Amino acid sequence: MVMLELIKKWFQVTKIAKRKSSANKTASAAETAAGSAGAADGTAHSKEEHFVDKHKFKLIERVCNIKKILDVLEEKKVIQSEIYEEIYQTPGNEEKIRKIYRLALKSGKAVKDIFYECLKEHEPYLVADLERSE
Template identity: 80%
Template sequence: MSSIKMVIRESLENLSVTNLAKFRAALVDRRVAPRVALSKVEGKDYLDITNVLVSTFTEDGAPAVTAELLKSIKCNDEAKELDDEIAKLKSSAGKIAASAAAATAAGSAGAAGGTAHSEEEHFVDKHKLELIERVCNIKSILDVLQKEKVIQSEIYEEIYHTQPNQEKMRKIYRLALKSGKTAKDIFYECLKKYEPRLVADLERSE
C-alpha cells in the first residue's frame, strides 16, 4: 500500500538533477523552524532527502513543506500532483477507517443491522506507484491504447519518446487515464496481457 513517504519520494524522483539541486537549496534556506542543516542534505539524492523531510517535519507535516518548496522553485505541476496524490491517499485511508468502523458497528448490531457497500477503488489507481515503477512493456500497451482510441497519435508520440519508463508511465496516467473508467479498464486489460506476473503479484498483495 502507498504511504505518504512513498508519494513524497516519487515526487522528488521526478525532478531533474537541476531542480533537485534547487529543491535541496530551498530546503536549507527555509527560515521557518524546524530548519534543516546543509550537512544533512548536501550531495544527497531524492531518497535521502525524503528521509530528512519525514524525520524533520513528520509524515503529517512533510507533504505541505514539500509542496511549498516545489512551488518556490517553480515546479508548480509537481506540487499540484503531490497535493493530489496526498489527498487521494488520505481519502483512501479515511475510507478504510470508515469501513472498519462500519464493520464493527454492523457486528455489534447483529444480522439485522445490514451491510454498507462502497465503490471499490480501481486496480490501476490503487497500485499507481507500483505500476509506475515496474511496468516495462510500455510500447505494446501504447499501441493498444492508440488502437482503442484512448489516446491520439500526438499523445502516443509524446509518451513514446519520453524517457525513462517511469516518466512514460506518469504521462500515461496524466494524459491517457484521466478520461475515466473505460480508459482504466482498457489499460488494466493491457496490463493483464503484457505484464501478467506483475498484475498477479499486485493482486496477491491486496
C-alpha cells in the first residue's frame, strides 16, 4: 500500500515537473519572439526569480542527496574534482549546500538550471513541495 502511494506521488511529481518545464519553454519562446529588451551587455533579465534562488534557504535546510547532486555537477563540468572533494569533505548537509551555492551557483543561470534539474531528479518530492508553495 505504501509503495503504491509512493508510485502515485512520483507520477504526480513527474507530471508537475513536465508541466512546469513546458510552461518555462513557452514563456522563454514568447520572450524571445517579443524581442524582450536586454541589459546594456546584451543579456536579457527575467522578471521572475530563479527557483534555486527563491527557495535557497529551504533547499539548504532540506536537501539530503548531496552525493548524487555533486556527482551530476561534476559530470556536467559545473564543478571540478577539487571543488567536489572540498564540498564532499565538508561536515553537514546544510553546509555542503551552502558551499554549492557559494562555489558553483554564482556562475549564472545555466548552472542554476543544471542544479534545478539535479534537484528534480534526486529530490523530486522536495521540489514538488516547494513548487506547490509558490
